[in-house]
Amino acid sequence: MKIGILGTGSVGQALAGRLAGLGHEVVIGTRDVAASLARTEPDGRGNPAIGGWIKNNPAVRLVTFAEAAAFSDGIIIHAMNGYAAIDSLKMAGEANLNGKILLDITNPLDFSKGFPPSLFVSNTDSLGEQIQAAFPALKVVKSLNTMSNPVMINPKAIAGDHSVFMSGNDADAKAAVAGLLKSFGWDDRNIIDLGDISTARGTEQILPIWVRLYGKLQTPMFNFNVNVAG
């Protein structure tokens, strides 16, 4: 597949590397290509800068948001910071988005008051719903947002069953995302389709306990499993 990823952070990098390794053609979209390529210092959280990452991963090209969305032949991956989620899609342009699937991994994390973050939208709304409402012709599937990026792309790194959730209004779009998840190593039985995009409220509101568990466990290598009585 031709896959455009929006977002140059650790999530975008991890997915780009994994997808390129699986043989897909991958581009990463950013606001300002020249500025991103010039960035070589790790960010405040120790994530590698995109400029250095691209140098080490020459199969992946860095392009604008609009070019990344246009490049995609089916699935666009949304790996932006939550605050920039809607703006980056506006910059990508409706014409480049419409009719395509958006695998939305964004979370509405608000770090303005430090750690732990709160959510800038929650409870009676979600970022997934806001994106779907802003771009009605885009097929938004919220998924992978409840775990760290090493787990997203390599679920077998954690032994035993653990769950990945999907929320979205379009059944075919969810099937396509499930196919991508399976190519990462997710077992069918652990992919849980929660229902329409409003169920993204549920997965986005997992983040508050996720960040506390991260603080306690001192590792991002964990995930939730929904354990059902047999």
Place this chain on the structure above:
Amino acid sequence: MKIGILGTGSVGQALAGRLAGLGHEVVIGTRDVAASLARTEPDGRGNPAIGGWIKNNPAVRLVTFAEAAAFSDGIIIHAMNGYAAIDSLKMAGEANLNGKILLDITNPLDFSKGFPPSLFVSNTDSLGEQIQAAFPALKVVKSLNTMSNPVMINPKAIAGDHSVFMSGNDADAKAAVAGLLKSFGWDDRNIIDLGDISTARGTEQILPIWVRLYGKLQTPMFNFNVNVAG
């Protein structure tokens, strides 16, 4: 132990029955004892009415909130509807609460707009914190609020590991609650102390995905497991 339970619904009944079976002396507190005893019709969600339940469980007495709190020699269990959580404690009376442990199972579920419920407090606050702030001399431990009552009292009903969380400011109070959980069958490794009472924001915000999973799975016999890479 002498244990007072606040709340006559299915959670209070399940805990009262289990604790009496374990040999504890148990009372259930209610707003109006005579009115509760007269209630024999199941409620709208099919839960047995407390009047009938008490008749079938003569070891458990129905008393006022104040009598239930006063009866407790260490742990009071809070199994009220979220909206009545603070008021019922006011009726119990500070003198009967102070210095004791409150195992708080309440959730701030708002069903005023039907299903799925939203939360009437969330994100930057929690019901657990509101209770602790209203009763500073009570040792609030939020726990068991992320699962259905049959799972609370009999975790072995679900095979394999699954998690129960604790949030609270007092380490001894959490140790006492952990002891009670272990007597229900919870394994030590599955009891996760998240930290202070503000971590109740995390567990209360699990409810939105819990109710969606309940709708999808069509059974309340499931629970979350935190699966950590070995």
